[in-house]
Amino acid sequence: MNLNHYSMSRRTFVATLAAALSAVWLAPGTVRAAQKALIRKTIPGTGEALPVIGLGSSRTFDIGRDQAVLNNLVEVMQAFFANGGQLIDSSPMYGSAEQVIGELLQRSGPQNKLFAATKVWTDGEQDGIRQMEDSLKKWRIDRFDLMQIHNLRDWQVHLKTLHDWKATSKIRYIGITTSHGRYHDELETILRNEPFDFVQLSYNIEDRSVEQRLLPLAAERGIAVLVNRPFQRGALFGKVKGQTLPDWAAEIDCNSWGQLFLKFTVSHPAVTCAIPATTKLHHMQDNMAAGFGQLPDATMRKRMVDFYATL
Numbered sequence: 001m002n003l004n005h006y007s008m009s010r011r012t013f014v015a016t017l018a019a020a021l022s023a024v025w026l027a028p029g030t031v032r033a034a035q036k037a038l039i040r041k042t043i044p045g046t047g048e049a050l051p052v053i054g055l056g057s058s059r060t061f062d063i064g065r066d067q068a069v070l071n072n073l074v075e076v077m078q079a080f081f082a083n084g085g086q087l088i089d090s091s092p093m094y095g096s097a098e099q100v101i102g103e104l105l106q107r108s109g110p111q112n113k114l115f116a117a118t119k120v121w122t123d124g125e126q127d128g129i130r131q132m133e134d135s136l137k138k139w140r141i142d143r144f145d146l147m148q149i150h151n152l153r154d155w156q157v158h159l160k161t162l163h164d165w166k167a168t169s170k171i172r173y174i175g176i177t178t179s180h181g182r183y184h185d186e187l188e189t190i191l192r193n194e195p196f197d198f199v200q201l202s203y204n205i206e207d208r209s210v211e212q213r214l215l216p217l218a219a220e221r222g223i224a225v226l227v228n229r230p231f232q233r234g235a236l237f238g239k240v241k242g243q244t245l246p247d248w249a250a251e252i253d254c255n256s257w258g259q260l261f262l263k264f265t266v267s268h269p270a271v272t273c274a275i276p277a278t279t280k281l282h283h284m285q286d287n288m289a290a291g292f293g294q295l296p297d298a299t300m301r302k303r304m305v306d307f308y309a310t311l
């Protein structure tokens with residue numbers, strides 16, 4: 001991608017809601033200290049706005065029935081909503097995560113702002129339908145906002161079902177996912193030929209392969225982009241261990257490596273929302289802080305890449 005031609009997309013806007021938010025979100029774990037504006041981007045197909053920081057659930061929410069861990073996650077989830085979070089991503093692949101999300105939603109609220117995203121991850125039409133209905137029960141909700149085909153699995157079969165579900169308002173958006181560079185060629189062909197609302201893929205300051213083709217294609221086709229593995233599954237923190245945050249991080253309202261990594265990812269013009277996963281309240285607060293204030297422009301993004309290359 002030519003960073004010189006970067007411009008904030010017309011699909012992108014920074015909503016100046018800080019004053020209103022400060023009056024509403026007073027729960028523990030709220031970031032708002034500096035009264036910065038919540039950053040939202042719009043879903044191309046509808047113009048619906050979403051906060052740029054969402055929440056993943058792979059491994060972190062697969063906790064079985066451990067009540068002590070669950071109690072801790074209630075606080076984590078409360079901090080997510082308290083800081084404007086809306087989009088939660090899961091999958092039947094993630095063990096007990098969907099059931100745990102259902103419990104957390106009951107105990108955390110406010111769910112009126114929830115944007116529920118899960119996946120279908122099985123073979124065959126009937127098994128796909130059964131799995132999606134099972135996910136609804138686990139989340140304890142009436143409808144998913146976004147249903148994604150996980151890792152392209154049996155995608156032709158599920159896509160037909162998802163079109164039917166969308167036509168009858170059982171879901172609002174259709175998506176497809178991959179991660180860490182798998183199936184990029186096949187995904188590109190699918191996105192060129194099928195009308196998806198969302199694509200989910202891996203993108204971070206270390207793994208930038210999707211900048212070449214998939215992100216430009218998503219922008220061209222008007223497909224919203226969810227980013228998984230924004231921390232390269234946590235590996236990015238190992239790279240900066242012991243390193244001082246550069247002074248210029250303050251120019252983009254970052255006071256941690258986590259915020260810097262997330263702001264790099266969500267400032268790509270084609271990206272709609274990143275879905276970092278965490279089990280820790282202070283990490284959740286850190287991640288949500290990346291959803292406020294200034295985003296890097298093209299010059300700053302290049303500076304970030306150049307800096308990261310020196311580590």
Ligand SMILES: NC(=O)c1ccc[n+]([C@@H]2O[C@H](COP(=O)([O-])OP(=O)(O)OC[C@H]3O[C@@H](n4cnc5c(N)ncnc54)[C@H](OP(=O)(O)O)[C@@H]3O)[C@@H](O)[C@H]2O)c1
Nearest residue numbers: 056057058177179228229230231232233234258276277279
């Ligand atoms: N094919 C697919 O569809 C696919 C594939 C992969 C992932 N996903 C989705 O994307 C989500 C995110 O990806 P991921 O979970 O693999 O990786 P990730 O979000 O890049 O990294 C998660 C790791 O980062 C740590 N972390 C989070 N916030 C931190 C912070 N502020 N400071 C320091 N460490 C922090 C977490 O540990 P702590 O618990 O200690 O905070 C966790 O170990 C998944 O949960 C899942 O929902 C989808």
